[in-house]
Amino acid sequence: MxxxxxxxxxxxxxxxxxxxxxxxxxxxxxxxxxxxxxxxxxxxxxxxxxxxxxxxxxxxxxxxxxxxxxxxxxxxxxxxxxxxxxxxxxxxxxxxxxxxxxxxxxxxxxxxxxxxxxxxxxxxxxxxxxxxxxxxxxxxMRTDTIAVRADVSLETVQRFLRWREAVPDNTHSLMVVDRNGLFMGVLSLARLVANDPEQAVADLMDPEVDSIQVAMKSRDVATLFQTHDLVSAPVVDDQGLLLGRIVIDDIVDVIREHSEQALMNMAGLDEEEDLFAPVLPSAKRRAVWLGINLLTAFLAAWVIGRFEDALDQLVALAVLMPIVASMGGIAGSQTLTLAIRGLALGQISRTNSNWLLRKEVGIAALNGLLWALVVAVLAVLWFGSLGIGVIIAAALVINMLAAGVAGIVIPLLLKRVGIDPALSGSVVLTTVTDVVGFMSFLGLATLFLL
Amino acid sequence: MxxxxxxxxxxxxxxxxxxxxxxxxxxxxxxxxxxxxxxxxxxxxxxxxxxxxxxxxxxxxxxxxxxxxxxxxxxxxxxxxxxxxxxxxxxxxxxxxxxxxxxxxxxxxxxxxxxxxxxxxxxxxxxxxxxxxxxxxxxxMRTDTIAVRADVSLETVQRFLRWREAVPDNTHSLMVVDRNGLFMGVLSLARLVANDPEQAVADLMDPEVDSIQVAMKSRDVATLFQTHDLVSAPVVDDQGLLLGRIVIDDIVDVIREHSEQALMNMAGLDEEEDLFAPVLPSAKRRAVWLGINLLTAFLAAWVIGRFEDALDQLVALAVLMPIVASMGGIAGSQTLTLAIRGLALGQISRTNSNWLLRKEVGIAALNGLLWALVVAVLAVLWFGSLGIGVIIAAALVINMLAAGVAGIVIPLLLKRVGIDPALSGSVVLTTVTDVVGFMSFLGLATLFLL
Structure with a gap:
């Protein structure tokens, strides 16, 4: 022990x-x-x-x-x-x-x-x-499957197993096949040991067991194991011929890798990334993501540059503008993360995406109004201008609504064009929230304050 | 089928x-x-x-x-x-x-x-x-364990199982106990069926099997199942008394939940969050995270406010400052994500955290210099001022170094004081990169450009 x-x-x-x-x-x-x-x-x-x-x-x-x-x-x-x-x-x-x-x-x-x-x-x-x-x-799949015929008795199966002297690790059940090797069902060892040895395999095997097509994607295999609480499953070709079996310890790794993937991809990292990789290759890999971000940061800067006059006249705008962008970014990434998980689990489809969109807009409206009020009060107290307070409140509500919509629409669009939303969703999202944030705040200020 | x-x-x-x-x-x-x-x-x-x-x-x-x-x-x-x-x-x-x-x-x-x-x-x-x-x-743990004694023969065990007529779902092995119920080892059904019925359980059981203490944390149980490729394991109390067994299908859920937790927590979400929860409770839960972010956004705004004079004199500073903050935020979150995954897997300890810190500083220096050069060239071209280019390049290198250090140090500190780094790491990190980014860029500009 x-x-x-x-x-x-x-x-x-x-x-x-x-x-x-x-x-x-x-x-x-x-x-x-x-x-x-x-x-x-x-x-x-x-x-x-x-x-x-x-x-x-x-x-x-x-x-x-x-x-x-x-x-x-x-x-x-x-x-x-x-x-x-x-x-x-x-x-x-x-x-x-x-x-x-x-x-x-x-x-x-x-x-x-x-x-x-x-x-x-x-x-x-x-x-x-x-x-x-x-x-x-x-x-x-492993090919060390033990296959038996349906028309023999449990007694014969046991004699066969004793003659073999050993069964492969992690064998929990025997596969039952017909004369031509076609898969018919599964006889668990638990049933083999708990029943009358005179009975036939055919009477005790489970013919309703899920068999896995050899071409099935490993993530679908993992889902099947999870939803059906499987420990092992037979693998067959498209004719139904038994090829081997898949055992849960190999599936556990698939499940863990798929779950980690979204976390790593959202930061522009590969899920296989070695924590202790040398500096140079790590720096190279991450440089790509930083470069993409730099492009979007310059786009945001360009938007700000369109309002140089406003910034020149009212320095409070420069001080407060990152607040609007930042709140939109956080709200958007909450929605985006939920959507990415939902897409990974297959929970989001055309039939419910509209409902989700309305829900996220509702949340954005409530939280937008709440925090807009707080921000407005603080801004008025700080800069002593009611106008600034009203403008930043309006910009915050606009940006949070945009964030809620973008958090649902961006991953759906990316998925439709075949791009992994976990990998590129956050950079597209923050581009939207930065641009909308700066544009709405500085734009409204230009219209109403100058 | x-x-x-x-x-x-x-x-x-x-x-x-x-x-x-x-x-x-x-x-x-x-x-x-x-x-x-x-x-x-x-x-x-x-x-x-x-x-x-x-x-x-x-x-x-x-x-x-x-x-x-x-x-x-x-x-x-x-x-x-x-x-x-x-x-x-x-x-x-x-x-x-x-x-x-x-x-x-x-x-x-x-x-x-x-x-x-x-x-x-x-x-x-x-x-x-x-x-x-x-x-x-x-x-x-499940308590539907079948326990047998070490001194009986396989034949006796089989008779006992046939007398019971059924064994519980997912029974892959029998537990072997002594007269007092103390756990001695495991007899897999595979061994039971493949060996001579005259042999004693004691000769065929595996006494080296890992037994799980009843108080062990479920995430440690999951790690044990993964590293030892287990399908089921006996649970014992601190006297070694057999209490029950844990089966892998319950562990698969634990593994998936723990992997998802980091992803959800990094966006300030609960991993149990219902994708289709009604608007009001969802808005309430997310409001907390937005409020915390608002505090840090105001802190960043306050830092910017210290440099009103500089912003007033040189509007280019307001245009370019979000670039410095944003690049630091992205670089920092790459490091933070790796560190959070490493901590979750138990891979980071005092013995290697210094090495990691040096590695991340090295990556930050390389990528900082690379992108500083690009940003400097673009800034000079845009605003026609060599000074602006030099200042933004220096600020970018400083902020990316700070991001690399913060990406390692923050999660380690949070873990030491008992706070989940996945939950609060990103908000602390972006506070650091925003503050350092704005302060270094506007500070250097005040010192050297005005």
């Missing part, structure tokens, strides 16, 4: 200290107790130098499993540190599904060599797996 | 149309084919009126399961629509764990009545479950 109470943070301190003091046997002690996924997380939590030193202490027999569990970007840094023979050794123990996940990250020469070193069957299997689209059920 | 190819969007359209045309039997057809979790998602995707009309068509026998699957906020709106008897009927089929999740959302009177209608055993179980902290293993 293992107690796993040590936190990652504590482990990190131990590893850090051990590496610093060159106590390599202590490093080995920490690693020895860990699952490959935990070693992967440790590696991802270390700066490049320490990461490589830890990686060199990871026993070769778990190298392959660890490589599987790290993010793509971290994986390439680890592979870069390995020589040809080490890579071949590390990956030789992996099954086809796992190997396929790593294969495309391998250096060309290593990949070719690996293909040559495989036997005919392994090579065919790998090539078949690689032929499926990335992010499809075919890539997630 | 069920084919589940219809998307949520398509189902929504069908439901919407059927409700609009009052074709209630068509509504029933759609619902009949769905799992409770799918009905829950449909309900969450409908505006209040349609939601209630759909809810009234959901067959009573699945009401309880559907209530379990909707978010807290949606659940209360559905419960509000049910009368006393309906609630009691809907929840009577739920097991203790599920009932505990809903129980605290029930109206006081219904809850009391329900407790009275239970038998002694049920009531005790429910009260025991409610005594565990929310978000702890005790709340996630």
């Amino acid at each position: 293992t107690e796993t109470t040590e936190t990652l943070e504590h482990r990190l301190s131990r590893i850090h200290l051990a590496l610093e003091q060159e106590h390599l046997e202590k490093v080995d002690d920490v690693i020895a107790d860990l699952e490959p996924a935990e070693v992967a997380l440790l590696l991802e939590s270390l700066p490049p130098n320490e990461r490589i030193r830890l990686w060199e202490r990871v026993p070769q027999e778990v190298d392959g499993e660890v490589l599987l569990h790290v993010h793509d970007e971290v994986r390439s840094t680890l592979i870069d540190d390995m020589d040809h023979a080490e890579i071949v050794a590390a990956t030789s123990g992996l099954d086809t599904t796992d190997l396929a996940e790593i294969f495309e990250d391998l250096p060309q020469l290593v990949a070719e060599d690996m293909l040559r070193s495989m036997d005919e069957l392994q090579r065919t299997r790998l090539q078949e797996t690689l032929a499926f689209e990335e992010d499809s059920a075919g890539r997630l | 069920t084919e589940t190819t219809e998307t949520l969007e398509h189902r929504l359209s069908r439901i919407h149309l059927a409700l609009e045309q009052e074709h209630l039997e068509k509504v029933d057809d759609v619902i009949a084919d769905l799992e409770p979790a799918e009905v829950a998602l449909l309900l969450e995707s409908l505006p209040p009126n349609e939601r209630i009309r759909l809810w009234e068509r959901v067959p009573q026998e699945v009401d309880g399961e559907v209530l379990l699957h909707v978010h807290d906020e949606v659940r209360s709106t559905l419960i509000d629509d049910m009368d006393h008897a309906e609630i009691v009927a809907a929840t009577s089929g739920l097991d203790t764990t599920d009932l505990a999740e809903i129980f605290e959302d029930l109206p006081q009177l219904v809850a009391e009545d329900m407790l009275r209608s239970m038998d002694e055993l049920q009531r005790t179980r429910l009260q025991e479950t409610l005594a565990f902290e929310e978000d702890s293993a005790g709340r996630l």
Whole structure:
């Protein structure tokens, strides 16, 4: 019975200290107790130098499993540190599904060599797996399924399993197929052990089980697992031929990655981004997003520039204008975030988007009026001008309404033209709220105050 | 074999149309084919009126399961629509764990009545479950564990299971306990069926399995399931007494909720927020966040106000100042998002935070210099003043460096004082980048240009 109470943070301190003091046997002690996924997380939590030193202490027999569990970007840094023979050794123990996940990250020469070193069957299997689209059920599927026939008795199934002596990890059910390999249903081990051995598989199997088409997108597979509370599911081709099974531990990773994606994308980051990536590549990747933002910032500046006269005559306008833009930006990003989550879950469609739009306009009107009043009072007290108060209140209401509309319309439009709203929604949104904010405030001031 | 190819969007359209045309039997057809979790998602995707009309068509026998699957906020709106008897009927089929999740959302009177209608055993179980902290293993655990003794043979275990005739859903393994109920290990059904029936449980059980302390936080349980690729795990008290088991389908929900939390919190939203909540409560909840932002916006305005003279003399300053603030805000939020994800995963600790800080400062310096150059050239071209170009370039570098530092330091500080960095990090960050941006640009201009 293992107690796993040590936190990652504590482990990190131990590893850090051990590496610093060159106590390599202590490093080995920490690693020895860990699952490959935990070693992967440790590696991802270390700066490049320490990461490589830890990686060199990871026993070769778990190298392959660890490589599987790290993010793509971290994986390439680890592979870069390995020589040809080490890579071949590390990956030789992996099954086809796992190997396929790593294969495309391998250096060309290593990949070719690996293909040559495989036997005919392994090579065919790998090539078949690689032929499926990335992010499809075919890539997630394992082929170590145990299939039985519907017309045999439970007794026969048990004899067969005892003859095999072992069943693959995480086998919770057997697949039932007909004479031609067509999928018929599932016999759970729970039913196998709890029923009279004389009964036939056909009487006890569940024929209503959801089977997954091999081309199904992995995010749809994940949704199916979540909504149907599945632990494993059969994968079939379009003729209904049983190809393999998908098990929930592979799906858990898909779920986590998809959930993280929106968070990272909204800041213009890749969800595979390595926290401890070196400065130069990180700076390069982020520069793109900053450049796009600079364009929109200049657009806002250009709008302000149209009102130089007003700013020249009334310096209070320059002082107060960022408030209008900022409140619109915050209100808009609240709406946008809700819409992005709703779109990711498939909850927003043409049938309810109008209702949502009206709701967000209603919220914007209420909050716009509330905070416009507060801002107006403060502005009047500060600058002693009733006009300024009225103008900023009006501009704030206008901008918050624009933010509410933009927060719904922008992600829907982006989605329709095939752009990920999480990735570009916020930059488009703040452009709208900045431009509308500055234009309404300075425009109204020009019309009514000068 | 069920084919589940219809998307949520398509189902929504069908439901919407059927409700609009009052074709209630068509509504029933759609619902009949769905799992409770799918009905829950449909309900969450409908505006209040349609939601209630759909809810009234959901067959009573699945009401309880559907209530379990909707978010807290949606659940209360559905419960509000049910009368006393309906609630009691809907929840009577739920097991203790599920009932505990809903129980605290029930109206006081219904809850009391329900407790009275239970038998002694049920009531005790429910009260025991409610005594565990929310978000702890005790709340996630199911008590329908099948326990066997280590000294019996597989044959005896099989006879026992056949005598029971059924084992609970999602049973993948049996728990092995000693005479006193102390947890000893796990016997997977896979091993049970694949081995010689004469063998003893003790020889085949896995004693190295991770057991979960009943008080463990649910997010730590989720991490354990992910890193150890678990499907189910035993729950024990601090004496090692077996209390129950946790199964992965309950963990999948925990994983998804935790991943979504950061995204929602960064926009000042609650992750339980109902996309179709009515206007007034939504406006109220979001008002808080807008009010906090207003305070910080006024702080930035106050900083600008200190430089009224400069703005009065040189209107170009008012035009260009939002660019400096905006670029700092974007750069800072890139760093902040990475840091928030790293903190959520436990990847950032005292041992590596200095390295991270240096990395982010390095990135900020590179991108600061790059974009400062671009901004300077554009500013010189626009306003024909070399001085303006130099000043804005310097201010931009200063603000981006401040953003890089703040993006790491703010979430670490917030975490240390026990505030969720995802919830408040971005408002503190933009305050810093606004204040530093305006102050450095207008301050340098005052010193060198006037």
